[in-house]
Amino acid sequence: MxxxxxxxxxxxxxxxxxxxxxxxxxxxxxxxxxxxxxxxxxxxxxxVHNKDYPTTTMMPWEFEHKNELTAEIKEANPVISKCYAFREDAMHFFVKDADHxxxxxxxxxxxxGYQVGGKSLMWxxxxxxxxxxxxxxxxxxxxxxxxxxxxxxxxxxxxxxxxxxxxxxNKDGLAELPDGEFLPPHELTCVEKHFSEKVAAEYNKSRHVIIGRAAHITEPQQIHLDQGRGKCQNRNLCQRGCPFGGxxxxxxxxxxxxxxxxxxxxxxxxxxxxxxxxxxxxxxxxxxxxxxxxxxxxxxxxxxxxxxxxxxxxxxxxxxxxxxxxxxxxxxxxxxxxxxxxxHNYRARISGEYDGFKEFTTDGSRPNGGYIPRFRNVFKQETDFLRGYAAGFYSGRSSNTDSNGIGASLKDQLLKPTLGNWHVSSHIMGETxxxxxxxxxxxxxxxxxxxxxxxxxxxxYDDNDEKMTKDYLEQMTEMFTKAGFTNLQTNDSKQAPGLDxxxxxxxxxxxxxxxxxxxxxxxxxxxxxxxxxxxxxxxxxxxxxxxxxxxxxxxxxxxxxxxxxxxxxx
Amino acid sequence: MDMNRRVLLKQLMLASAGAVLLPGCVLDSKKVAAIPLHNLKISGNQEDLLAAIVDAIIPKTDTPGAKELGIPKFVLVMVDDCSSKEDQITFVAGLDGIESFSKEKLGKSFIDCEPNEKEELLLSIETKKEVVSPEVEKTFSSIKGLTIWGYTGSEYVMTNFYKFEFVPGRFHGCVSVTNQSPA
CATH class of the missing domain: 3.50.50.60 (FAD/NAD(P)-binding domain)
Structure with missing residues (x-):
């Protein structure tokens, strides 16, 4: 220098x-x-884009630990190991605890993320x-x-x-979440559409379930091609760096x-x-x-x-x-x-199942999810806490595999998984x-x-966050129930601030x-x-x-x- | 190390009430594990035993079994790198326990059992038909879980049976199940 x-x-x-x-x-x-x-x-x-994405073309079976963290790494990095994206395929883009x-x-x-691009690589x-x-x-x-x-x-x-x-x-026309200059939206699943319709009907169109707005090129424009970027190929491996610039x-x-x-x-x-x-x-x-x-x-x-x-x-x-x-x-x-x-308060989650649409499933992969814009205290103060929360909403069909037994019968079962129920889940994104x-x-x-x-x-956190977390779980439980979702499980991880x-x-x-x-x-x-x-x-x-x-x-x-x-x- | 001495040593160990499970390397210091390991202390015999268990869990049929797909190595690497020290100690003790259990029930090493004997023996652990030590239960369950994970996540199974797509290039939120692979 x-x-x-x-x-x-x-x-x-x-x-x-x-x-x-x-x-x-x-x-x-x-x-x-x-x-x-x-x-x-x-x-x-x-x-450097594409030059320095060492794992981007690696197949899942090529990771020595199938994308898990080793005990040594977890022990040495108690903080960063909590991050959902700190896995074998992308851990080289995150700051290790002891280094900083x-x-x-x-x-x-x-x-x-201390590198050129910072956390924009793994966001x-x-x-x-x-x-x-x-x-x-x-x-x-x-x-x-x-x-x-x-x-x-x-x-x-x-x-x-x-x-x-x-x-x-998608141009949803919501006052609380203005539309932007959108490329074509990702699709909602059958169950997400069902939830969207149910919630709109049950809450007199005051609550909305929409497709997330996401920084993915679903249809490249000239300005993207000029950057050398192409269409998102739905790999859903973004945290590794994307060879398509998707x-x-x-x-x-x-x-x-x-x-x-x-x-x-x-x-x-x-x-x-x-x-x-x-x-x-x-x-x-x-x-x-x-x-x-x-x-x-x-x-x-x-x-x-x-x-x-x-x-x-x-x-x-x-x-x-x-x-x-x-x-x-x-x-x-x-x-x-x-x-x-x-x-942002990301502590609370809810999950459940939907016993319907059995004749349908999803095809391909979606680097996005459903989104529930804030519906609490938007137009006026209406609860005992200030502000509100948005929420993510996801669904997909689980795969059922019978893993009982030993030997040829087990092998046969493993090779013939069957489609399970639709699973649904949501997480809070609360204003603090x-x-x-x-x-x-x-x-x-x-x-x-x-x-x-x-x-x-x-x-x-403070008392406002506690009340908001409780309200999210109550409201989502009610919304999930009204949509016919069952086996609901709620969780407050009480995760420390920062992990959001x-x-x-x-x-x-x-x-x-x-x-x-x-x-x-x-x-x-x-x-x-x-x-x-x-x-x-x-x-x-x-x-x-x-x-x-x-x-x-x-x-x-x-x-x-x-x-x-x-x-x-x- | 000659066979007689090894058998003698093992019998001595079994005779000592079977409660104190010595690490395998003490038993057989010459034949070491072929797979380089960081933490786990495993003898060549224990490595062979593990491979036989993995093979019994998902055997070769008209398609390759877990052993041919290299899953014994995956199981060892995962236990070696991703388990806690305590779990590693339990794992080795459990491996030896499975061998002892085989000898106790069938009078021979697990590795020398017939395929149907191996299957029945492991099944009796899984279904709790037989009372075994917590180490044996835990180790078997860990080997089985890792074997299934390694097998279903292998290139062979993912590409031949699960229609794995690395670059789907699409997402459809609602398609008829008949148009979609079950995995």
């Missing part, structure tokens, strides 16, 4: 983007396209828009602070990112697109220590980078900095950016930085309320091997610099040339999977930043 950057000029860019995940990739693409010289810093290794320790003041399963690809019922939530219900934007501010940017990323979905990831889409502009430099193994602040000019001047391998420290400079290190690590970078002007972290005049963190007491902070003593303080995480992988906030947006870190353009109130457009910016969490909103916020903020730079304001 030293040879590459032996002069300050060579270390100076128009824009620095910290992170190459789902939001950083978008920042890189936007700035590259706008002709701005951009440096993208990634703390992990490079993962953090301090759990309260139990928090921090799931991370669940659900992409639902927010509505005004989400943006107006904090103001209406009196928590957090008012969002400085509304749906109309973001709607054109949702469209913009959806067209490029490729989002499949789902959206930074690796298959925004990063190669950005690099193709010739304006973007991608630097891997570059751990950002902090954002540098120029006390004389009164703005940020660049970032301090530590080489992940050599530990060598180098400063890079730019007019504008985009912090997209993933929600909690963005907080860490900002908290660790200490100057005379900002002794408590960049932009943290009000002490809010790191606080009002929140997440950001609170001052749910926070992240720098540990005062412990540091990592790059000399950066460890992040201390103190995030927990939807941690948000800490550097929230707001109109008032006294109570928020970022303004309506995702600009740090007190340091205008620093932008935060990943999960850290979220004022509230709503119930939708958040990545699409990060993408839209990033494209919008990058557009604003570029215009401000052109106008000489930044």
């Amino acid at each position: 030293a040879n590459l950057v032996d002069s300050r000029e060579e270390r100076t860019f128009d824009v620095i983007v910290i992170g190459s995940g789902i939001s950083g990739g978008w920042a890189a693409k936007e700035f590259g396209e706008k002709g701005l010289k951009t440096l993208v810093l990634e703390r992990g290794r490079n993962v 320790p953090y301090v759990q003041e309260k139990p928090f399963d921090w799931i991370r 669940a690809r659900q992409t639902q828009r927010w509505s005004n019922y989400d943006f107006e939530g904090p103001a209406r219900d009196g928590f957090a602070v008012d969002w400085p934007i509304r749906y109309n501010d973001l709607a054109p940017w949702y469209s913009y990112v959806e067209k490029f990323a490729g989002i499949s979905g 789902y959206f990831s930074s690796n298959s889409s925004t990063i190669p697109w950005a690099l193709k502009t010739g304006n973007v430099t991608l630097m891997t193994d570059s751990v950002v220590h902090s954002v540098l602040y120029d006390e004389k000019k009164g703005k940020a001047s660049g970032v301090k980078v530590i080489d992940a391998k050599t530990k060598e420290e180098t400063d890079y400079y730019a007019r504008v900095i985009f912090v997209n290190a993933a929600a909690l690590n963005t907080n860490l970078v900002l908290l660790n950016s200490i100057s005379s002007r900002f002794p408590n972290g960049l932009g943290n005049d009000n002490g809010v930085l790191g606080k009002y963190a929140a997440f 309320i950001p609170k001052e007491t749910n926070y992240v902070a720098l540990d005062k003593e412990k540091k990592d091997e790059w000399g950066i303080p460890l992040l201390k995480i103190s995030i927990d 992988i939807h941690e948000m906030g800490g550097a929230r947006m707001g109109n008032d610099p006294k109570t928020s870190i970022l303004n309506k353009w995702n600009q740090v109130h007190a340091c205008k040339n620093v932008f935060v457009t990943d999960g850290a910016c979220m004022t509230s969490t709503s119930t939708q999977n958040p990545s699409l909103t990060y993408m839209a916020l990033t494209a919008r903020a990058a557009d604003y930043a570029a215009k401000q730079m052109k106008a000489g304001e930044l």
